[in-house]
Amino acid sequence: MSLLAARQLSRVYRSGVTGRDRRTVLDQVTLDMSPGECVALLGRSGCGKSTLARLLAGLEQPDAGEVRFGGRPLPTFGKADWRAFRRAVQLVFQDPVGAVNPRETVAQIIAEPLRHLRGLTGPAAMEQIQGLLRAVDLPADAAGRLPQQLSGGQLQRVCIARALAAQPQLLILDEAVSNLDLHLQIQMLDLFARLKADRGVSYLFITHDLRLAERFCDRVLVMDDGRIVEETRVGGAFALTSREGRALQNAVLPAMPPRRAMAG
Known part of the structure; x- marks a missing residue:
């Protein structure tokens, strides 16, 4: 059974005074995420990647189709189901400034899911916060x-x-390492790989950088104009064949360091 699945998802944004101006952002997108799998979603800006991420995380509702978690459609969830879903599926946005409360300290920001989703407060929560700061290479202070x-x-x-x-x-990592330098990108990929090996964490890795997808992911989906236009597995003579895939693969990017650096 899929961990998370999308079935024929479509999303239309309306604008104008009467809402008659319509822009189709997603057009019948279907995908499956298996437990422990890492899937890259590639595509240029404006292709619908972030909209798909928000639908999969339950932050927006599709105009057609459905999202299923553990085989169950999200609209059938009760309060307890949503709490379990919020703990099981986490989304990291590309823009960190807009994703946090500017009046809260780092400890308060990290403590929020500890308190609401895991019931941890006080010294137990602070111990977890310090461990998480170490994991992402931030100082205790x-x-x-x-x-x-x-x-x-x-x-x-x-x-x-x-x-x-x-x-x-x-x-769900929506360009979540794009604004980190190369050293930190590799460090975060190393952390994600450890969590995948130790805890079976799955990832939907949304990016426009094929180098990172090749380094970290099992499977690649290419998105263009609101549709998934190609799917292929990573490994061996890996090559993308769709027009959009070839454009991404031919992009000139700095060379990545050898893979062994991920464990360093």
Whole structure:
């Protein structure tokens, strides 16, 4: 059984005074995520990747089709089901500034899922917070800082730590390492790989960077103009054949360090 599945998802955004101006952002998208699997969703800006991420995380509703978790459609969920889903599926956005409360400290930001989803408070929560800060390579004293006292890369790592605090089964990473430098990108991929090996965490890794997808993922989906236009497994003579896939594969990007650096 799939961990998370999309069936014929479509999403239309309406604009204008009467709402008659329509833009189809997703067009009958179907995908399956298995436990312990890492899937890359590739595509250029505006192709619908982030909209799909929000639908899969239950933050928006589709205009057609459905999202299923553990074989059950999300609209059938009760309060307890939604609580379990929120813990199991975590989304890390591309923009960390818009994803946090600027008046909360780092400790308060990370403590939120610990309190609401795992029932941890006080010293037990603080122990978890310090462990999560170490995991994302932030100093212990970062716990007392406000978001505006951190760099963009540091704040993104806080958002990753907050998502990991829920001990999710699936992490949806929406360009979540794009604004980190190459060293930190590799470090985060190494952390995600350890969680995959140790806890069976699944990942939907949304990116436009094929290098990262090849390094970390089992399977690649290519998205263009609201549709999935190609699917292939990573490994061996890996090559993309769709027009959009070839454009992404031919993009000139800096060379990645050898794979063994991920364990360093």
